[in-house]
Structures are given as C-alpha cells and as structure tokens.
Amino acid sequence: MNDETLLELSRKIGLALKQRGATVTTAESCTGGWVAKVITDIAGSSAWFERSFVTYSNEAKEQMAGVRSQTLNEHGAVSKETVCEMALGAQRAASADYAIAISGIAGPDGGTAVKPVGTVWFAFADADRRIVTRCECFAGDRDAVRRQATAYALQTLWQQFLQNT
Structure with a gap:
C-alpha cells in the first residue's frame, strides 16, 4: 500500500470518527508510531485523534499502556495477551472510543521458529471495550513489514468498526 492509499484510508477513518464524535488512539511497538504519523498527516485529525x-520496550508497554509484567x-x-492489554491500556489512558495496538518482529x-520475522499481533478495542485480535506474518524487509502492519491496522479498524456503521 503506497503513501497516498494510506492517506486516503486515514481520511475515511477520520470522517467516520468525526461523524460519530468518536476518537481513536494507538499503542505501537514495531511500527514505531507509523500509524499515528499517517493519521496526523490528515489536517484536522486533532478532532478525532x-x-x-x-x-517499543517492555518497560514502556508497562508504564504507558498498562501491560502487566506477568503478561x-x-x-x-x-x-495476543500483550496487545490486548496494550489496546485497553491506551484506550483508558487516552479516554478514546477506539484503540489500535501493534506488537511484532x-x-x-529477533525472530524464532515460533515467532518468525514478520510476525505481528494486533488488537482493536471499541467503545464497549470489545477486543478484536489478529496475528499476521508479513514478508519483506523491516520497512516492508512495518508498512504492511500500518496498512493492516488502518484497514482492520475501518472494516471491523467504522465502514458499515
């Protein structure tokens, strides 16, 4: 997905959120804030983000997103367990209606036989604290994995929560 397509998707998400008077937050690890960057590339995004x-670190996951050290x-x-806690923790801390959490390799x-390079876990939380989780394994170099994860996060938020409501 190219930059223009990512921006168009962010515009659609923003319009849907603005129409609902809703907000979204993100808790990102392997994407390093790329989802937030694409969202804030949209003028007026402060109305919904x-x-x-x-x-990025485990310590940051605990301190900023409320992930338990036991998890x-x-x-x-x-x-799955970590991204669920990341999504709910970010949602609570930001008082947001929706949350996206991403953690991957x-x-x-950093990859292993069980979790190879390209493995990315996602969690999405809605206003009712309903959680949707997904695990994907993306191909390519570091930049390709991060770009695909960013696109997947935005597409899933759109399709699961905003497109038909």
Missing part, C-alpha cells in the same frame, strides 16, 4: 503511545514474562511482547533479527 489526541494521542499515541510508542511502547510479558508469560507470553512475551509479541502476543520487524526484523531483520
């Missing part, structure tokens, strides 16, 4: 949390010790940073190092 107030803040983001770039929680990180038992399941690791790249896990962008590479080129």
